[in-house]
Amino acid sequence: MPASPLTDPEILQALTAENRLLPSPSAVALELMRALERRDLGMRDIANIARKDPALVARMIQLANSAIFAGMRPAVAIEEAVLRIGTGGLARLAIALSLMQASKATNIEGFDLRRFWMTSIQRGLVFQYLSQRVGKMPSAEAFSLGLLADVGQLAMAVSLGAQAVYIGAEGSVQALLAQQLQQYGYDQGDASAVLLAHWGFPQTLAQAVRIRPQTPGAAGSREAQLGECVALSRSLQLRPGGVAADAGQMRSLAEHLHLSESDLQGVLASAAQDMAGMAAVFEMKLEQAEVDAEFDRLRRALATPPLLDEPIADEVLIVSKDAALRLGLRQALESAGHALAEAATPAEAFEIVQIQGPRVVVLDWADGDSVAALCRSLRTERGPRIYLLALSRDMEQHAVLNALDAGANDVLFAPVLPQMLIAKVQTGARATRVLAAAEAERSHGLRTLRTLEQRNAELLQAAGTDELTGVGNRRALDAFLPPLFAQAAAEGQPLACLMFDLDEFKRINDRLGHDVGDQALRAVGRVLRQQSRGMDFVARVGGEEFLMLCPQTTEEAAMRVAERIRAAIAVPQADLPPLSVSVGVALGAAGFADAASLIRAADQALLQAKRLGRNRVCLAPTASSAAASN
CATH class of the missing domain: 1.10.3210.10 (Hypothetical protein af1432)
Structure with a gap:
């Protein structure tokens, strides 16, 4: 049960x-x-x-x-x-x-x-x-x-x-x-x-x-x-x-x-x-x-076509005006599992090749010059991708040479032994499959190469960008922050680090859904981009956390910028719930051992803003005053 x-x-x-x-x-x-x-x-x-x-x-x-x-x-x-x-x-x-x-x-x-x-x-x-x-x-x-x-x-x-x-x-x-x-x-x-x-x-x-x-x-x-x-x-x-x-x-x-x-x-x-x-x-x-x-x-x-699955037997086209010969060949090849197509005239055969694309063609050479002309046309058009087997009732050397000269891969003499016919057809089919697989492999390799080249170009462009908000990402921050901090420290210039956290983001996601949450994050990113200067750097560093680096910015100016951004985000927006951010501000580079210390200070100030009730700006103590208090 x-x-x-x-x-x-x-x-x-x-x-x-x-x-x-x-x-x-x-x-x-x-x-x-x-x-x-x-x-x-x-x-x-x-x-x-x-x-x-x-x-x-x-x-x-x-x-x-x-x-x-x-x-x-x-x-x-x-x-x-x-x-x-x-x-x-x-x-x-x-x-x-x-x-x-x-x-x-x-x-x-x-x-x-x-x-x-x-x-x-x-x-x-x-x-x-x-x-x-x-x-x-x-x-x-x-x-x-x-x-x-x-x-x-x-x-x-x-x-x-x-x-x-x-x-x-x-x-x-x-x-x-x-x-x-x-x-x-x-x-x-x-x-x-x-x-x-x-x-x-x-x-x-x-x-x-x-x-x-x-x-x-x-x-x-x-x-x-x-x-x-x-x-x-x-x-x-x-x-x-x-x-x-x-x-x-x-x-x-x-x-x-x-x-x-x-x-x-x-x-x-x-x-x-x-x-x-x-x-x-x-x-x-x-x-x-x-x-x-x-x-x-x-x-x-x-891959298209699949490179792994080799067909058991290919389709074979038989070309002969002799219906009895076509029937005998059909019975022999069907016993080996081949699918068969038949044509009584070269014109009909050429049309079948164009539409169905068989890779093996058996030609009755007794049909004269028209079959030789068909053989030449197929060889010219398909090259080595088609196997052409000529059946000849004439065992003279010149007949064999005529068939080979017209483009046939091999000549089989009538009357035909079924085992010999099947062996010749399967050998030819195997050769065309190997060639087709090699061409598909080469074509796939070229497509993959083009795809990877295109993807690499896209990655180079997108590697430093957060897909959702359009601001920088953590990788871009990794590249941007250390030299910026080192330059500020060497020149004695102030470097402000502002950390933003979208308040109640989890509640927005849980109550209104991830699509609204994504819209809220995009709105914050848009405000940060609009309020930043050309020399500033903005990045999304966590789910709802953003960071802004402002070179050559004093404490007073950094607090002004943070407050202006906080107020801009709080302005009601269509299709969004009320938004607010908590902001932590830290001022370096002087007094901080490295860039990571500056970010930690801003992060601690951000936590203080959240503890005090959110939707506010808090300033981290300077490194020297923090050391003195300790």
């Missing part, structure tokens, strides 16, 4: 009530997730929580220096890692890192744990690059969601055994999900969603990992597109040998997200490039040759 569908609390209880304990995130990782709910905590507080786990700090710094987060200079402190990865991304990646560490102590007979985490890392990279193209999530949060999208599979393997998640070589994911629903009342996608919500992921992200058939009617909302993006990253994930990738599903999902085959090939190329380095962050050793072989199977499955 099929099991009744379980509710989310019942699924969680079922997963945790078994005899075998599930691998769980560390206490520090869970504390970081809880800290995201508190608006009185800043980057420094997040960094201090992370310091409770030195191994986590080391891996986070390594992650901040990896290809997908690296700035212009290496991060050496946890504060720099928090700034670069973001507080939300860091907390969710801490869940993944600690979960992987905990799973190493788990022994599941018949479940390939290394394969599971290798696939998870690849899926995280794919989802991150997909998200960049459709503009749905910041890099760190996208990577962590893709990484943990199938954590329910691990949970079910631990609690129920490997057979609960096993897909045979002839099986499919959909068949497995149906079997899980029938047997347990939930599937591995439900288990993933329940666990992510239990660990503190927002409901929007947790629900996106549920596995459902994708329906075009659901397209449009942010949640539906996020779910489609997760589904596409699953479709593009690595698969064990023998389990075929569903190229049709890949293309269908890509169409919903307005992505082309070239876009998907570019995503796979980027993920393959970063795979080995990212695996090292998770203490998994992967050779680049292994990575290339894994991705090559996916790339070939996705």
Whole structure:
């Protein structure tokens, strides 16, 4: 009897009530997730929580220096890692890192744990690059969601055994999900969603990992597109040998997200490039040759035409005015599995080649000059991409030379032995397939090269820009701040650092939805751009946190600028709830050891503004006065 569908609390209880304990995130990782709910905590507080786990700090710094987060200079402190990865991304990646560490102590007979985490890392990279193209999530949060999208599979393997998640070589994911629903009342996608919500992921992200058939009617909302993006990253994930990738599903999902085959090939190329380095962050050793072989199977499955699937037998065109000869040849070739087309005249044959494109043509040379003319035309037009086999009743040398001179690949003498005919046709078909595959490979290589060149140009332009708000991002800040701070210190010039935090942003998101939240962030970014000078630098450094650097700006001027921006953001705007920002101002460079110290001072002033009731500006004490008070 099929099991009744379980509710989310019942699924969680079922997963945790078994005899075998599930691998769980560390206490520090869970504390970081809880800290995201508190608006009185800043980057420094997040960094201090992370310091409770030195191994986590080391891996986070390594992650901040990896290809997908690296700035212009290496991060050496946890504060720099928090700034670069973001507080939300860091907390969710801490869940993944600690979960992987905990799973190493788990022994599941018949479940390939290394394969599971290798696939998870690849899926995280794919989802991150997909998200960049459709503009749905910041890099760190996208990577962590893709990484943990199938954590329910691990949970079910631990609690129920490997057979609960096993897909045979002839099986499919959909068949497995149906079997899980029938047997347990939930599937591995439900288990993933329940666990992510239990660990503190927002409901929007947790629900996106549920596995459902994708329906075009659901397209449009942010949640539906996020779910489609997760589904596409699953479709593009690595698969064990023998389990075929569903190229049709890949293309269908890509169409919903307005992505082309070239876009998907570019995503796979980027993920393959970063795979080995990212695996090292998770203490998994992967050779680049292994990575290339894994991705090559996916790339070939996705290519048009597919480069992996070689047809068993090609279509053959028989050209002869002799109906009895055509019938005999048809019977012999159909017995070998070939599809057949027939033409009684050269004109009819030429039309069939143009429309159906058979790669093997058998020509009755007894039909005279018209067949020789057809042979020349096909060779001129198709070159080596077509195999032409001449059947001759004349065994004289000149007849053979005439056929070869007209462009035939080979000559077979009548009467024809069926085994010899089949052998000749299959040899020719194999040669044309190899050539077609080589040409498709070369064409794909050129397309990929053009895609990567275009993508590199886009990345160079967009690398320093926050996609949502149009201001700078953390990478741009990394490049801009150190030389600016050094110059201000060397010349004795003031450098003002202003930190802005959009008040009650979580409440806006929860009550009005992420689309309104995004509009609010864009509005703040627009005001900051409008109120900044040409020499100023503006960046978004966290979910709702922005930073402005104002060179050659005194304390009085910096406070004036901060107050002017605070007032401008508070002006009512159509289609938006009332907005306000809390602002922290710190003045350097004198008295601060480095740029990071200046940012920390502004961050502490921002926290003070929030503690005092939000929607206000607070000035950090100067470094010298702070030292004196201590």
